Amino acid sequence: MSTAPKTSVIPRRVDALKACTQDASYKGIIMPDQLPRLSAAVVSIQREVTAKIDFFRDESGYRVMSGEFDALVSVECQRCLSTFDYDLHARMDLFLVISETQLESLPKECEGWLLDEDGEADLYEAVEEDLLLALPIVAYHDKADCQAEGHYSTGDFTEVVPDKKNPFEILGSLKLATKTDDSEEK
Ligand SMILES: [Zn+2]
Numbered sequence: 395m396s397t398a399p400k401t402s403v404i405p406r407r408v409d410a411l412k413a414c415t416q417d418a419s420y421k422g423i424i425m426p427d428q429l430p431r432l433s434a435a436v437v438s439i440q441r442e443v444t445a446k447i448d449f450f451r452d453e454s455g456y457r458v459m460s461g462e463f464d465a466l467v468s469v470e471c472q473r474c475l476s477t478f479d480y481d482l483h484a485r486m487d488l489f490l491v492i493s494e495t496q497l498e499s500l501p502k503e504c505e506g507w508l509l510d511e512d513g514e515a516d517l518y519e520a521v522e523e524d525l526l527l528a529l530p531i532v533a534y535h536d537k538a539d540c541q542a543e544g545h546y547s548t549g550d551f552t553e554v555v556p557d558k559k560n561p562f563e564i565l566g567s568l569k570l571a572t573k574t575d576d577s578e579e580k
Pocket of ligand 1: 471473474475476539542
């Protein structure tokens with residue numbers, strides 16, 4: 395049904411239930427200005443984000459939205475404070491549900507995504523969320539490229555090792571925050 399040209403813009407909202415029934419696939423770009431949270435998290439998004447998103451039902455009958463995304467962003471080096479380009483790559487496998495109850499009953503290893511009451515998915519939101527998770531917690535140049543190296547190379551500069559946060563810990567709490575809602579009682 396799609397007559398879209400090669401570099402079509404991915405639609406923001408799709409009927410995800412129908413898309414799964416039809417094994418629909420979307421391939422194209424998302425404009426940087428449609429991703430405000432990612433824009434705020436980096437210095438700039440350098441070009442359109444490319445994305446491929448597939449909808450299907452898996453062997454167990456679960457509806458799945460699976461995708462891969464690439465973005466080029468400019469981030470600030472926390473050592474020398476100049477900016478550099480960073481290739482951002484993310485992928486997702488989201489299990490689509492239409493109620494909190496369904497969300498709760500998903501197997502633990504499955505990441506759920508709650509559709510709105512019309513069964514629609516906001517693709518930009520899902521893509522943005524995964525790109526944000528793929529961002530480095532603290533960004534540094536490669537040492538060879540970092541201007542701070544040359545700047546301090548004459549003296550007895552000792553490198554300050556920043557407090558390293560465990561990225562998985564942060565990732566875990568983010569995903570948990572999107573998934574659990576304990577306020578609901580039976
Ligand atoms: Zn640097």
